[in-house]
Amino acid sequence: MNNETQLDATALITPEILQAVKNLQQPDYVPMLIRHLEEMLDFFIEDICTDLSNDQKLEYIQILHSTQKSLQPFSVEDRSEE
Secondary structure (H helix, E strand, O other): OOOOOOOOOOOOOOHHHHHHHHHHOOOOHHHHHHHHHHHHHHHHHHHHOOOOOHHHHHHHHHHHHHHHHHHHHHOOOOOOOO
């Protein structure tokens, strides 16, 4: 298997993928999503997995930061307040 693009390649875009893209395009959706991810991670680390080592906690935080960086280009600011 190689990474070359095939001329006859097709992709199946499910309704769930389309809805996710629409959600990402809503003003302030990405910052809200990032806040929720941070809250879930805090809850997970502090309340659910209290026996995590500092290295494991750091790994989860790094994954969160990577996810935040991946989402940021999709962020749409709310222009209605201007």
